[in-house]
Amino acid sequence: MGNVVVIGGGQAGASLVARLRSKGFEGGITLIGAEPVPPYQRPPLSKAYLLGDMEEERLFLRPRAYYDEQDIELVLNAPVTAVDTEGKAIIADGRKISYDDLVFCTGSHPRRLPAAIGGDLDGVFCVRGIADVDAMKPRFTQGASVLIVGGGYIGLEAAAVAAKLGLKVTLVEMAERILQRVAAPETADYFRKLHTAKSVDIREGVGLGKLTGEDGKVSAAELTDGTTLEVDFVIAGVGILPALELAEAAGIDIENGIRTDETGRTSAPNVWAAGDCASFPYRGDQIRLESVGNAIDQAEAVADNIMGVGRAYEAKPWFWSDQYDVKLQIAGLNAGYDRVVVRKTGEAVSHWYYAGATLLALDAMNDPRAYMVGKRLIEAGKSPEPEAVSDPETDLKALLKA
Template sequence: MSGIVVVGAGQAGASLVAKLRALGYTGPLTLIGDEGVPPYQRPPLSKKYLLGELPKERLFLRPESFYAEQGITLRLGEAVTGIDTGSRHLMLGAEALAYDQLALTTGAEPRRLPKAVGGGLEGVYSVRRLADIDAMAPEFVPGRRVLIVGGGYIGLEAAAVARLRGLEVTLIEAAPRILQRVAAPETADYMRDLHGAKGVHILESCGLKRLLGSNGRVNAALLADGDQIEVDFVLVGIGVTPATALAEAAGLRLENGIATDALGRSSDPHVWAAGDCASFPRAGAQIRLESVQNAIDQAECVAENMLGAGRPYAPLPWFWSDQYDLKLQIAGLNTGYDRVVIRQSVGARSHWYYARGRFLAVDAMNDPRAFMLGKRLLEGGRTPDPALVADPACDLKTLLA
């Protein structure tokens, strides 16, 4: 018996193998990762870990001993170079490893600046892996100048950490506003005001023409409008792409990532996928969710289905972002919204999204109550009256009655 092999030792891969054992699977189980450390949390990397508030060992999802105790073969620092779905083997260098079932949890890779615009210069960093953070950490010296390219949540979180470390921060966003792809103008306005008050210089509708350097290291940025600014280093946060190279070479169907059915099975009946690399059917499209919550829930659902459960994956998405003393919590997906209702209370604020009168999602800023109640309403398929949502005198709990 060849057993189950999981490729990709991130949050999804670690969750999948742990769930398989918890469900009583006793066969051979292998987890392969191309990094040299056990599976770890990514969200604290660019926050508490970079700030020096969290030691490396506390990033690990489980102690390395857990995998041995559970009979999980953990192969770290090894890259899978190919998959033969016909013979059900994958290649680890010169070694062929057989599988009965295979799960791909390969995650996503950051979009990088092309070398033609200076992406290959020393001092230009992406925020994704532990090694990325370790490499950039010495740059975070008070008074130094950092340019952040990209005004999504990754860029804004990096800006917050840099300001907390006493750096001079300029953030550029090529789109007309920050968070344009993921949040309403009301949320973008709130976040822009927050960062402005903390001293971040945000430039919107501002593209990067190229980075400039001397002796191979970045020292300036030429912006699309012709302005030039001096920098000491650059952080690039312009999104990620699903890591699908292995799947593509193996002939698996791709659509917004590795395309799976509602159970998490790919176009090959013996290959499954979960996490940032995988898309699943929802409302007539193949969607991907890039979040810790999805990585865990989708992986655990796939583990059940690999053992025959037949349970469709039907998540209620939720996300969070920590910036300064702000906790932004998001429930639902705001795709297609046509109305945003603002609820303001002392020290807290929330934005409620509607489409054709139906409640879609909520952004809650330091308002865990609004987040939790909004999440419960979404789980129940209920739409609260916008007038009541906007009334700070209305107890949100009554909306559940």
């Protein structure tokens, strides 16, 4: 067996190398990460880790010793600067590493606020890596004022932590409402009400004009509605971009990410991709998913195919978000929905997305039963009658047998 080199020490990269060894791959494996720590979970960064409820070691997907035990060369703090697909080699931290198979698990980068509007001032942060959160943690002191730019899940999770720690929180969303790109108005309404009850000041249809400060430190924010806020620090949660620079420079095809076929192969021989950076065929489109579930499942499919299994990757999208005492669980993809069916039983709420008579997705808030049943229905291609879903007397499990 040859040598597999994986670029990217995140969830996808870690899952891929573990899968190779667990399936009996006996060749060389090199996992290259740009950060100085071994592969770790990112979702808790804006939740438990930022809140102080999780230590750094608990973020690690596997202990450091695992990589030695499995004969996996772990190269850390070593950004890859070049990929030669003809010579089948990469350059990482000045070192040339040859490969028989190469996998891009390069993940994504946060969109940062432009320097032209003060995005480079001290006190302006993103939530992407351990270093980002470690840098902002000392700012989370009771009574401090934080501006959160962006009303997606990252911004809302950061707002929840800040509010829980007693900060004065203002969140601005340039779109008409929070969660506009990813969820129905019903879900946005649910979370707006939740945050407002925790004294978070949510301003929708309002963007950031510019940040100002003294001695290079942010101290005020001018909003697009003419308001000026005094702030102690700012968190930007304005989305992420797939990390494509290396692949593009190597001449690999790009289409909504690093383009792969159903097996994870790219346009270059013996080069694969998985995770946030990779797009793949899904129901007639070339899509890209930014989630832990996709990173794991796609990486494992690629590992199997490197070993010659030849299986097509079948995405089963799922996501989650924790805010205060609410766990949101999402199954499926809601693109193209034309109707939302609401189910409520006590404090448990779920929103079911339909396109015509077809169930596409659901958002379940503190409703694990609805999530599990809905996920299984979607994966099985079953679409229960909306009236049955909305009726709190309906036994959800019975829908699986229909």
